[in-house]
Amino acid sequence: MEILRQRREHWHGPLTACAAAMAVLAAVSVIGLAVDDRTLLGQAVWLKPVKFAVSFGLYAITLAWMVGLAGRFRRALWWLGTVVVGGFVVPEISAIVFQAARGVRSHYNVSTPLDETVFMVMGGAAYLGWALTFALGVLLVAQRRVDRPMAWAIPLGLAVSLAGMSVGYLMTAPTPDQAQALTDGMSLDVIGAHSVGAPDGGAAMPVTGWETGAGDLRVAHFVGLHALQVLPLVAIGLRLLSRRFTALAGAATRTALVVVAAFGYAGLTGLVLWQAQRGQSLLQPDALTLTAAAALAGLVATATALVLAVARPSGRHVTAAAGSGR
Known part of the structure; x- marks a missing residue:
């Protein structure tokens, strides 16, 4: 801290x-x-x-x-x-x-x-x-910066956050029905939507208000935007855990884990965006979405395991261990 x-x-x-x-x-x-x-x-x-x-x-x-x-x-x-x-x-x-x-x-x-x-x-x-x-x-x-994991967490968090912000622009584009109405010369009260596959204002989750009967682009917007907080918190959390777990003592190991977390988080943002664009509610994933989610989780878990498998304790921890063994 x-x-x-x-x-x-x-x-x-x-x-x-x-x-x-x-x-x-x-x-x-x-x-x-x-x-x-x-x-x-x-x-x-x-x-x-x-x-x-x-x-x-x-x-x-x-x-x-x-x-x-x-x-x-x-x-x-x-x-x-x-x-x-x-x-x-x-x-x-x-x-x-x-x-x-x-x-x-x-x-x-x-x-x-x-x-x-x-x-x-x-x-x-x-x-x-x-x-x-x-x-x-x-x-x-x-x-x-002195802390290399944080030096990676901040720009990666900003990059994913910018991608999440960009999802907002998809919502301002006319829907196919709106585009057709505009082509026909009709005057519209609303141009753009956050729902895909149904009009805005359907059944929704409490608090978030995300659609439960259609795809909702706001999910990816929210998830991506808050990479700005999540990835630096990952770096801080790893630093705190390094005091208890020797495998996390090396800055290179923590940096690699931050990068893995960033790619995993970016993958999650892309996954929920893809799900929404197919008109699918976050709470009603189909087999294809579940398969993609499982594949993403598997990749992140495998990459994490590989990083930890090759982790080496820092010189400070090695010295302390050697001294305790005399």
Whole structure:
């Protein structure tokens, strides 16, 4: 946990403040869930602000920590992080809260000029957020870190997270029915969808709101996006476990395991995206999906076993062991 404690004072200020604001917004939105009984597409209108506030909060605090680790390009990273807050997080979450307060859809809504403008603002913010996250990733990769596993976890986490963000663009494209209607000159209230194989708003899981009767692109979007947190946590977890397990003592071994985890996590993101694009609910995998999942799990388990089989304890552990045997 030293990596968290040593540089906390260097965490990016605006991103840290943004994360705190998202925590407050999430709490206020939870109150909204309790006092406002309006629903939209079968879900409480304040559920989306809760989910996005939590997601943006995690995104902001993770980037704030990553920027705090930097020893080079600190000024450029500071400005990029600040623009992330002002150009990406604030416009998008503001649009979501504004539409929730009105009781109308925020995503895909082009029913009125105001709604179309709000959706365009969200789209522009999302594109800017992707570009800024990519730029932050490039500068963070160029850092010299002492902990080699974390040096791999951060860029790999950012790469998979960017892929998860990109899934959002698939949702904004017209569905086949919408595309045909537009070709026929019809005016639509909604362009885009997160469901595949059925209209949005069908039976859904609690809390996440993911469709249970159709494919849902939001699953892959969510899974991929949070690689930003998962892979650094893997590196931290391996470092803590190395104090108890000699096989994890070497930085090379932990680095290899981080890479295996990254490819496994990227594979999981691709798997749930493929499942959704086939119109299949996350909770109703067919034999083909289960076979692919088993193959992915087998590959990750085999790679992990191979890494541990060739692991060698670090010199510090070897010396300690030799001394104890005298």
